[in-house]
Amino acid sequence: MILSCSNISKAFGTEEILKHVSFHVEDHEKAAIVGINGAGKSTLLKIIVGELAADEGSVTIAKGKTLGYLAQHQDLHSQTTIYDSLLEVKRPILEMEQQIRTLELQMKHAEGEKLETMLNTYSRLNHEFELLNGYAWQSEITGVLKGLGFVEEEFSKPVSELSGGQKTRVSLGKLLLSKPDIILLDEPTNHLDMESIAWLETYLMNYAGTVIIVAHDRYFLDRVVTKIVELDSGIATSFQGNYTAYSEKKAIIRAGVLKAYLNQQQEIRHQEEVITKLKSFNREKSIKRAESREKMLSKMDLLEKPTEINDAMHITLEPCVTSGNDVLSVRELAKSFDGMTLFTNLNFEVKRGERIAIIGNNGTGKTTILKMINGLLTPDNGEIRLGSKVHIGYYDQEHQVLHMDKTLFDELQDTYPDMNNTQIRNVLAAFLFTGDDVFKRIRDLSGGERGRVSLAKLMLSEANFLILDEPTNHLDIASKEILENALVHYTGTVLYVSHDRYFINKTATRILDLTMGTLINYIGNYDYYLEKKETQEKAYLASAAQAASRSAKSSGAGNTGTSSHPTAAAGANPTALSGNGTGTSAASSASAVTAAVQAAASASSGKLDWKQQKEEQTRLRKKQNELKRVEEEIHTLETRDQEIDALLCDETVFSDVPRLMELNKEKEELNAKLEGLYEKWEELAE
Structure with missing residues (x-):
């Protein structure tokens, strides 16, 4: 055992966040702390690292073990470059290397006993240097920076000029390079694109030390952790296995607890009916029997009714009318910003009933595509055509569709004037806004709360074509699962951008990967995408090479036809579209x-x-x-x-x-x- 929490309790004012939390983590174990927003996950991490004092209980760390912590938000003001910030972690190795070089020079002029002493020191330092992987410190820093999504051109950029997300990535890089015995990470996948998250997964899976993670990324947890510590109503429960195993065990336990509660309630009602009947007989023996049963009921340990997983937020998505089969057609779409081309000649179609996820690295233009479809941005070139009877419902990750100076109540009332006060309050209550909360201004809400208001408006829109930009941002796991369920049962069409691979895996029927300036099409969920990614990209590159060759020949012949830039979007890549063959048959x-x-x-x-x-x-x-x-x-x-x-x-x-x-x-x-x-x-x- 490398770390143990024993009877940790913490309250803020009258609200008790943690109640006698106890669990332990073994050496080399990878564990996750999960729970709804506000369950106390970050608070528990701060208590473990000593940033917060517990009201009660203790944290024990094995003797001589080091601990590293990454908080959710970083506020770095260093004037050093990104590369130098990470280089600072390797300062002891650099000093050791300098000491070795100095000894090498000194030994040339030493002799006798002095030379013997120097040789012993040199041998010892070399051994330590090798153990610390000293000969690979440069490639190690470069590998971590590239793995976290930095390109070499950014290595010399001052940290003070970085965005909040980039500063978090720098802090994560420094922590990983310092290689503590225990790493504690609070939402490490925030601000990382899919490739960086996949890199971090592999890094942590192979990490020699212990890792404790707070994260809402269920795909990430499935791949990395082997133990789940759940915080529910301040109580901690440990489960062996990854997130999916925990979810299945939790469902079985919840079903058992609910059954026990319902059985007890049925037994109580039955005994009360028997007691009433026995008393109605009005005989001494019957009355004594009734009193005996009453005494038995009074001594019964009453079970609390378990809260339902999905009773936190209620989403019902239903289109008002059915659209035509052709929902959206995009032809030869192009967009550039400040001289930088995001993409050219994008082509794809969306059919009724599809749930399509657009994925790709940060900065490739995914959100830009959604904004152009919604008319919020003008394309440099191309055509966007909506089908018959298509009504769009738009969820914007920046929540620009919300009016910051309005109250929650006014936001819904102004958008849907036919709704009465009771209807508006009922809808807001379904999204966890009750009492005076409905009179809060949008600008005063957290990111998660604004997300819930946007989802409420989306539900009321009764649109048949939902366009969603990072809909799971700021949602806890339970709320994500509710949204997943609503989308899976939605009879309309969905086009969305998301980095949440678990969410994509559960909801997508097709994936469009925005890479290399084009869209590569995959008919399936995220697991299918991973399976076919390498094959499809090779097929696209081969197709691009052939197209370039044909273009060069036709150009020599004076051909002035349409652009031959290949696309691997819907209809242009038979391998991606069908995914079928004799093996599938x-x-x-x-x-x-x-x-x-x-x-x-x-x-x-x-x-x-x-x-x-x-x-x-x-x-x-x-x-x-x-x-x-x-x-x-x-x-x-x-x-x-x-x-x-x-x-x-x-x-x-x-x-x-x-x-x-x-x-x-x-x-x-x-x-x-x-x-x-x-x-x-x-x-x-x-």
């Missing part, structure tokens, strides 16, 4: 056989289940009929018992001794029968 055949076997087994199992259900229903029906018969018999005997009580008060009866004896005997027999019936009723009622 064989796989389909095997799948068909497997499906047939499973269908037969399912049908057999269904018959057995149906028979068991019928038998159980018959048994329950018999018990219910028996219970009804007993209740009717009790009612008849109790009525006769009351009649006898009335007769015994009659002077003509209690003065007639034989008649009196006869009624008393009947009453005793009635009471004996009733006692047996009460017990029978109680038994059947269970």
Whole structure:
């Protein structure tokens, strides 16, 4: 064990964030801390590194182990360059190298015992230098910088001139190069593009030390971590495995807890009904039994109702009208900024019902394409044509569609004037805005809160073509899953830009990769894209070379036709579009056989289940009929018992001794029968 948290508690004011949190992490283990926004994940990391003091509990780190921490936000003001900032981490190695070079010069003029001492020192330093990978420090720095998305032209750029995201990447690079025994990372994938995230995944997977991560990137967590520590309502629970394994185990546990709660509630209602009935019998034994059951209920440990995963935010996306089959057609699209060409001659189409993800590195122009489709930017060249009955709903990652000076309530009321106050409040409540929250101004909201307002407007738009720019930014994992579910069940068309690979994998039916100034098409989700990426890019480069060759020949012949710049977008790359071949056909055949076997087994199992259900229903029906018969018999005997009580008060009866004896005997027999019936009723009622 390299790190242990024991009974960590932390409160801010009256709000208790962490409640006796305990967990441990083994040496070389890769662990993640997960939970909804505000669960206390960052707070826990700050307590571990000593930036915050816990109200209660302790953090224990194995003796002699070093710890490195990357916070979410970095505020670096250094005037040094990016390269020199990372070079500073290697200062001890540089000093050691200088010491070795100095010794080499000194040994040329030394002799005897002095030379022997120098040789021993030289040998020791060389050994340490090799252990610290001293001969590769330059390539190590360059590799980390390039892995994190910096190009060589940026290495000499001063850190003070960088954006917040770039400063975070510099800080991450310094941390990785320092190689502490324990690395703590708070949202390390923020500000990284897909290639950089993939590089970081591989780096951390192969990292010799221990890694503890707070992240909302589920694909990243699936690949890197082997342990999940969940923070839920201040309580920590540990799960072995990656995020998917945790999610599956959590679903099973939640289902079990919910079932136990519902069973207990059913038992409580049943016991209350039995108690009421026993008291209605108005007999000493029945009343004592009722009191005994009441005592048992009072001692019962009541289970809390588990909160539903999806009860935080409610999204229902439904188009008002169905669009035509051809939703969007883009032809020969081109755009440049400040003399830098993003792309030329982009061609693609979108059909009704598709969910298309546009992916690519930062700065390639993904958001630019969405803005041009929405008319927010003008293309330098090309045509964008919407199909019949297409109504666009736009989600902007910068939330420029929101009016910063308006309140949440006014934002919805002004956009949808037909909605009344109650309807507006209900919609905002579905997105976690209640009470006076609805009168907050947009400008005062956090990024996550603005995202929820934009999603609320998107839901109300009833659009049949959703265009989404980074819709999962600032959303916690639970909210992402809710949005995923809404999009998967959406009957309209979706075109979106996202860096969230798990989200893409769950929702995309097609991927357009914006790379090398063109779009390469993949018919499938993110896993399919990874599988086919290398093949498709090679096919595109070969196609581009052939096109360039043809262009050169036709140019020599005086050809002035349309541009021959190749595109691998929809319809232009048969390999990417079909993805089918004999292998797929064989796989389909095997799948068909497997499906047939499973269908037969399912049908057999269904018959057995149906028979068991019928038998159980018959048994329950018999018990219910028996219970009804007993209740009717009790009612008849109790009525006769009351009649006898009335007769015994009659002077003509209690003065007639034989008649009196006869009624008393009947009453005793009635009471004996009733006692047996009460017990029978109680038994059947269970």
